[in-house]
Amino acid sequence: MSSGPRTEQLSMQDAAPSPVGGLGVVFLVAQPGLETALLTEAIAAGFADAQLVPGGVEIAGGLAEAISANHILRRAVRVLWRVAAFRALHLAQLDKRAKKLAWLDWLRPDQPVRVEAVCRSSKIYHDKAAVQRIAGAITAAGITVASDAALVIKARIEDDLCTISIDTSGEPLHRRGHKTFVGKAPLRETMAAGFLWQMGFDGSQAVVDPMCGSGTIVLEAAEIAAGLLPGRSRDFAFAHLVGGGNEGRCPSRSPGYLENEEGGVRFFGYDRDDGAIRGAQGNAARAGTSAICHFTRQAVSDLMPPEGIAPGIILTNPPYGARIGERKLLFAVYGALGATLRARFAGWKVGIVTSDKGLAQATGLSLAPLGPVDHSGTKVWLWQGVIG
Known part of the structure; x- marks a missing residue:
């Protein structure tokens, strides 16, 4: 405004x-x-x-x-x-x-x-x-x-x-108010929105997260596409100021937004953890995006492009490995992700959020880093490219 x-x-x-x-x-x-x-x-x-x-x-x-x-x-x-x-x-x-x-x-x-x-x-x-x-x-x-x-x-x-x-905010703005299930080491919603912008997301592309956890990236993309305002489900400190309590609740959607009921499912999240998938589905229901989101329990090696969907954006925030032993195990995970994407997702943009250059390179994908971005005290980069 x-x-x-x-x-x-x-x-x-x-x-x-x-x-x-x-x-x-x-x-x-x-x-x-x-x-x-x-x-x-x-x-x-x-x-x-x-x-x-x-x-x-x-x-x-x-x-x-x-x-x-x-x-x-x-x-x-x-x-x-x-x-x-x-x-x-x-x-x-x-x-x-x-x-x-x-x-x-x-x-x-x-x-x-x-x-x-x-x-x-x-x-x-x-x-x-x-x-x-x-x-x-x-x-x-x-x-x-x-x-x-x-x-x-x-x-x-x-x-x-x-x-x-x-x-005037009170609680940090990444706390949207409708995401009650939070997975391990979650990406903040504000960061997901920033990374989606860096990937060129404008609301029209499909978005896939192969390791979605509680669904933050998928839900943020779906809300942007649906014109849903981030402050619609929460309270703010400004309500306690002189004149601040006269504004009422945040409207649900951006002014002038025309909802497209025929858009179909364009936002896909996958994870090996049953609990994470159930939690992400619940978060989508509370956010009002269930109609355009799909969450499924699935290993990275089983990932396939959604049927009938043009190449879009793959954006994910995999584990980084805080301890040396974990990091060694993660090379296989990143390698499997890269092999799957190279074999099945030609033409898709890919973005991987990680603090570890070695793990990003283990994908075998041609990726360039953007960053760093501070993630709760850890510097991370968005490694992005286009799958050939």
């Missing part, structure tokens, strides 16, 4: 605090390594002045734009509304200027908040001391501060500039 030009930049003079107010800056946190994927999505969604910055994407806007971003963006990790910025060279100055902010313009007295702070390259270097001063300013405004509150105020003090943001 578009919000028009910015009326106030997130910059500061030393004289006084500068509330960003209703039309300022919203920061979209990206999965490290997928910043460009998020930027492309934000631009396509029509957000004004979207630009890459360290850690994610900035867009122009205020609470309305933050709410919309939470509802519709698949590749954002969370959405921070930047409400104020001011210089603070010492704790007394931080205390004084934080107390000048119009906290009640944003926060409700009946909703407790939690304060987090990070200090970098600043004269104020003690995170906990910064938290205490900002929490004191919020308390002085008549708002309760609690260590277990769901609503979070984030302060970042860098080069002596204190930026105050409100976390």
